[in-house]
Amino acid sequence: MADFPFDVVAFDLDGTLADTAPDLTGALNHALGELGRPPVPTASVRSMIGHGARALLEKGLGATGGATEELVERGFPIFIDHYVAHIADGTQIFAGLEAALDALAARGVKLAVCTNKAEGLARALVDALGWERRFDALVGGDTLPTKKPEPAMLFEAIARCGGGRAAYVGDSITDTDTGRNAGIPTIAVTFGFSDRAPELLGASALIDHYDALIPTLERLGG
Known part of the structure; x- marks a missing residue:
């Protein structure tokens, strides 16, 4: 539809397109166990996600006795190997997302993933979720x-x-800081991995379900 107000809609990945916390928690706790540390509950891991795998490991170590560069270097390949082997075992696509992506594509909108997850891991996850041809672009945390x-x-x-x-x-x-720095409207989902209340994110708009995405974009672009 030529009158849709946006040509491109980009999405964060973890906590935005899919609930990846179960598999990230599994990888983190596997690495922590190999380093002699106790596990971290999934509920706590959710607020640690968003800055890439190394940062997640650092936060996990920090929460279980302290992080050092030596421990991070030892634990990082353990984390990555486990995560790659189990990248979509427990990951779930958020409700209503597929229909929203279909609706955007039907309107001629190009779709992108913009995530701090390393590009290789992001592509592996996107492929594992059956999205090999769903997105027109993917930029990861190590792309630039x-x-x-x-x-x-x-x-x-x-x-x-x-x-x-x-x-x-x-x-x-x-994500909201990224959108603000880029000067573009940014929608925050309220069901993701934020470490603060959604209303404190400074988003252009909030949505509680992907059913609201299209009308929210139409309102922001009006």
Whole structure:
């Protein structure tokens, strides 16, 4: 539909497109166990997600006795190996998402993933969820020299989709800061991994379910 207000809609991945906490928790606790540390509950891990795997491991170590560079270096390959082997065992796509993506595509909107997850891991997860051809661009945390909330990743994702008017959808302060830094409307989902209340994220709009995505985009673009 030519009158839809956005040409590109980009999405964060973890906590925005899918609930990846079960598999990230499994990888984190496997690595912590190998390092002699106790496990971290999934509920606690949810607020640690969003800055990449190494940062998650650092936070997990910090929560269980303290993180050192030596422990992070030892634990990181253990974490990655386990996560790659179990990348979508317990991950669930959020309700209403597939229909919302279909509706955007039917309107001619290009879809992108913009995540601080390493590009290789992000692509592996996207493929495991059956989205090999769903997104027109994917930019990960190691694709460029900088990560979110610096806006370069988001600009790159939009450019790879051909440019035009864009919006961003995320779940955390990192995402809303990225959208703000890029100067584009940003929608925050209220069911993700934020470490603070959704109303404190400073998003252009909040949605509680993906059924609300299309009308919210239409309102923001009006």
